[in-house]
Amino acid sequence: MRLAIVLCEGFADWECALLMAAARTHLGIDIEVATADGARVTSMGGLDVSAHLSIDALDPAGFDGLVICGGSIWDTNEAPDFSSTIRAFDRDRRVVAAICGGVNALAASGLLNGIDHTGNSAESLAALPGYRGRLHYRNQPQALRSGHVVTAAGTAPISFAGEILHGLGLGSPELDGFLALYGHEHQANESANVD
Numbered sequence: 001m002r003l004a005i006v007l008c009e010g011f012a013d014w015e016c017a018l019l020m021a022a023a024r025t026h027l028g029i030d031i032e033v034a035t036a037d038g039a040r041v042t043s044m045g046g047l048d049v050s051a052h053l054s055i056d057a058l059d060p061a062g063f064d065g066l067v068i069c070g071g072s073i074w075d076t077n078e079a080p081d082f083s084s085t086i087r088a089f090d091r092d093r094r095v096v097a098a099i100c101g102g103v104n105a106l107a108a109s110g111l112l113n114g115i116d117h118t119g120n121s122a123e124s125l126a127a128l129p130g131y132r133g134r135l136h137y138r139n140q141p142q143a144l145r146s147g148h149v150v151t152a153a154g155t156a157p158i159s160f161a162g163e164i165l166h167g168l169g170l171g172s173p174e175l176d177g178f179l180a181l182y183g184h185e186h187q188a189n190e191s192a193n194v195d
Contacts, residue, residue: 001064001168002030006055006102008080011071013045015099015154018182019067019161026178027170034058036080044071055082060092064168070100070154075124083109083130093148095167100154107131117151118144158183 003023005016023029035041038054058066066089073079079101086109089096098106103119106112112125112133119125122137138144143152143159145167152160162179165171 001027002032002062003065003067003164004032004034004058004063006034006066006068006082006105007041007043007049007051008036008069008071008073009041009078010073011041011043011049011069012100012154013043013047015071015102015157015160016067016069018157019164022161022178023165027165029064029168032063036082055080055085058082058085058089060089060094063089063094065089065095065097065164067095067164068098068102068105070098070102072101074101074104079104081105081108086111090149095148095150095164097150097152097160097164097167099143099152099157099160103151104128106149106151107133111149112136112151115146115149116144117146117149118142118153119151120153158186 020031024031032052034053034055035051036055038051040048040050042048090111107125108128108130110130116136116138118138118140125131143150143156143163145163148167150163150167158179
């Protein structure tokens with residue numbers, strides 16, 4: 001299996017990290033990083049990442065999924081437009097996933113107009129040209145999978161990783177246990193001692 005992870009300048013370090021590490025280390029999935037022009041990018045936290053290829057070189061025939069990481073660029077005029085690539089992955093029924101601001105790319109491509117989805121907020125998507133999916137927006141803290149399309153707010157990297165892996169047909173009790181372990185700190189703790 002092979003996943004294309006789209007990272008842009010100023011990408012959010014935490015949003016795809018668990019997915020990439022679990023997929024590569026525990027499941028043997030090849031991870032290929034794509035950037036707008038195939039050049040190195042720097043994350044919000046200062047992590048430099050070298051790309052394997054450019055977004056334009058992504059061919060759905062060679063990948064099982066396309067994952068778009070969020071970051072600061074998605075709310076600017078510098079955000080790349082690769083709607084044709086997104087639609088090509090969708091036409092080939094590959095997993096198409098985006099988190100945080102990366103959901104903007106799916107919304108602008110028109111992909112979310114007829115399917116249930118989530119993201120950072122309905123308001124942030126409503127202003128995007130090409131987006132007509134407000135009635136399908138679901139305001140929820142966890143990632144949402146609708147067929148082969150996965151969307152998530154930037155605060156949901158754990159369920160985002162899980163929904164992508166389930167979408168790839170890799171769901172298992174072991175995966176669910178692994179994700180629950182990472183999500184354990186988010187459970188309400190009535191006995192927490194707060195000073």
